[in-house]
Amino acid sequence: MSDLIQKGKLVNATTTVLATNSTEQKNQALKLLSDELRKQKDYIMVENNRDIVNGRKNGLHESLIDRLILNEQRIDEMADALIQLTDLKDPIGEIMEEWTRPNDLKIQKARVPIGVVGMIYEARPNVTIDAASLCLKTGNAVLLRGSSSAIHSNTALVKVIQDALKQSDLPDDAVQLIEDTSRETASQMFKLNEYLDVLIPRGGKKLIDTVVANASVPVLETGAGNCHLFIDETANKDMAIEVAINAKTQRPSVCNAIETILVEQNWANNHLIELIQALQVADVEVHGDSITVSKGDNIIKATEEDYQTEYLDHIVAIKVVDSVQEAIVHINKYGTSHSESIISENDKHVVSFMNEVDAAAVYHNASTRFTDGFEFGFGAEIGISTQKLHARGPMGLEALTSTKYLLHGNGQIK
């Protein structure tokens, strides 16, 4: 039996017990894991160093090496996050709705774990602890498949998790790591419907697209963000410029940063020069349509490709539009349904924009940078869903739950 099948069976066999473990038992396991991480810090760092040495030998870029590193501070941060997780409300067991039918059958809709989560991720070994702890908090078993470049770190972290589980009331086998990081094994994992209830890919667009295209196990898709800011005719000038700078520059490498600014033509006549200057002072390379190009220096003429691109960098595209309707059409054509914002004082335009733009999060008079589980107040985040089924937008603990109907009768027959 392959490692994959064997571990799929192992984790799957733990779901009945996990589903009935109490909040206290799950929190105790998280605390034990926090302790073990601190205790086994040296072991983790030695194993992590093997990945770093291999990475340097293989010419891995220093930015990727940085993402690999587990030092004392980062391990402490992981241990702290586990304690914070114990404070979050356990969604499992909640009765979401209940009602009684005319035949006296009482129906309850209860929140239950999904079962087995398959997590496929790249580089960052902290995802190992992050994913495993969120799954355990919600009573799910998890089968992890990290990348080959972090295999020693991931193996060490899963050993630490298993050491903690052995001391806890949770099933010992609830977290397993696929040690074979070959593509063939990943492809088999995509189709492991017998043992997995959901696949969550975390990483770059290529990884996510591969999983979506090939998986028969249901996927929770977390995706790219080609986000827009639309500045309407009535937009407050200072607010519009401040939000534009923030949404573009506060952290350009993340999915909720903006990539294109659409500017209403009258507002553009009055303020576009100032907006461009503010962006350029903030070190942003401006690409733009012909009107934009005419308003400043060092502006690159935007092409169709610009509007399709998630720069994830200090670059922005600017396009002048006639109306809120033209902005909505542009966004629904080029956007990735992630986060979109309108700056406006015109209520009618705001309502149209918020209703007609098809995205997980639509903002009025605010930066798109708030699309995030922590900023939403969820206390945790598994990722940001850009699909429309199950969960959309920032996913907290509830995204890792399913439901079950409990029906209480006294002999009802049909």
Place this chain on the structure above:
Amino acid sequence: MSDLIQKGKLVNATTTVLATNSTEQKNQALKLLSDELRKQKDYIMVENNRDIVNGRKNGLHESLIDRLILNEQRIDEMADALIQLTDLKDPIGEIMEEWTRPNDLKIQKARVPIGVVGMIYEARPNVTIDAASLCLKTGNAVLLRGSSSAIHSNTALVKVIQDALKQSDLPDDAVQLIEDTSRETASQMFKLNEYLDVLIPRGGKKLIDTVVANASVPVLETGAGNCHLFIDETANKDMAIEVAINAKTQRPSVCNAIETILVEQNWANNHLIELIQALQVADVEVHGDSITVSKGDNIIKATEEDYQTEYLDHIVAIKVVDSVQEAIVHINKYGTSHSESIISENDKHVVSFMNEVDAAAVYHNASTRFTDGFEFGFGAEIGISTQKLHARGPMGLEALTSTKYLLHGNGQIK
């Protein structure tokens, strides 16, 4: 451009308008469709007759011919169902939750349409009206792909739908039928992620398995029901027998009928003979383990295969078990996570069973036959989900919705 791509584009282009159509506009469209169905009855029956003639020529079984037939009564029933649908609450636009963050950003979670639903179904042409109307009520566009044996009926019904849409405020192109019923086109539809948000297969196990195995578009899986009744030691004898007969014989061909009865050994000692006799009187063929075989005549020795089989017929398997725990293990091994019931007066056993059995609907002292959107009080049903993401169990209108976060600010930046 192929018919599939062209129609995918057409329906996809209607989603922005559909999402903003009011409840009144959607209900008016349903009423217009109800009227058109009655007006165009003769046309529909003529086209339907072409399918029936072809079906008989191709040697289609009479039971399948019966499912194909659209007579006056059945068309009236479809027209009536549309009027009933207008009375149901429109879930779209509902604010499910709202809260304000410490930075004064107000977050609302709103219910919105999914977008474009791809429906793949077999034989029964009434699914065409059923699926289209449920989608329209929830603001979704729909791309339909029925079977070749019903192509003339489906083409006629979609023409009637489009006639009604043209008179309504809804987009004319919101419902389209793929007229090419080849397997190649179906395979392309499975991967039409650019235009489809979800695929819903309705039909036999083979169709559903094919869609799940091959689709990259997210699937709402409606599946098989290998359902069980567990009769505990303390079960009331009359209630247990009455529920067993009802759950097995009231309509054996449906997914929420039971296939195996698990009987606690002490109850079996006292009452198994009576249960077997009642089943046999009700014309049920009994398969059973060796204890069951010893309790009556004409009982076929059950094999492993029996426990895996969804008979969908007047056949039942009976197995005597030691305890509620053995019943739970059996159900979680052989069940399809659909509907499971315990008959018992022992609260501790009931709690264990309801918590540990992994199924969409778990019953205490009632027949499994109530797992159904109408019996649950939803007023409509798209199918019964046996997967754990998005929707589980009977799916009403809400299963055809997604969510969207609306964020109201006053210049918030991060």
